[in-house]
Amino acid sequence: MRSTSDRVRHALSFEVIGLMIVTPLGAWAFHLPTSQIGVVALIGATIATLWNYAYNLGFDHMMWRFYGRTSKTLKLRVVHAFAFEAGLLVWVLPLFAWYLGVGLFQAFLMDVSFALFYLVYAFVFNWAYDKIFPLPEWNQAAEGSI
Template sequence: MRTTGDRIRQAVSFEALGLLISVPLAAVVFGYSLEKTGVLGLIGATLATTWNYIFNLGFDRTLKRLTGSTRKSLKLRFLHAFSFELGLLVAFLPIIAWWMGIGLVDALLVDISFALFYLVYAFIFTWCYDTIFPDTDATASPVQ
């Protein structure tokens, strides 16, 4: 299992890099100001960082209990990324609508766009992170 310090490093680096990429991209794609999109990004990053820590801790504990290891197969990586983003999507939707002053349908489009971006980003980031900073518990064969 990863240490608390390692989990914090992972969550903070994930969100910082994600913000640097997603905020300017969202401002251009949706036509919102960089400032308004930037604040939304910071709100989302704070929410996501908290969710990241809680979700990854629970996912790893469950995986270790069920398989004896935290090693993730390709299928588990997809499940991990998808379930993380689904939980965040539900929590972030009302915040987007409120902050941007838009209806829930428009907020859902913004939210889904962020989720799709972060779904791909989370998959790539966590794979790279696990390669650069391997989890010592991830030595057993992955569950298929």
């Protein structure tokens, strides 16, 4: 299982790289100033960082309890990414509506757009992270066995 310092490195690198991509992309897509999208993205990233740590810790404990390991198959990675984004949506939707001064439906559409970006980004980032920083236990078990 990942150490606390590894989880912190994971969460922070995920959010910093994500912010560097999503802020200009969001400003362009929604025709809003980069500063407005930047504030929403930064606050959202802070919430996401805390959620990321808690979610991944809980998910790994669940994996360890039910499967005796933390390595994930392609199918499990997809479930992991969708569940993470669904949980995050609950936390950030009110932020989007309030700060941008838009209705809940418009905020929902914007949030879904961010979530779709982060869904793909999370999948790619986590796969790359696991390849760059593998755990020793993964050498003992085949990746595709779950």
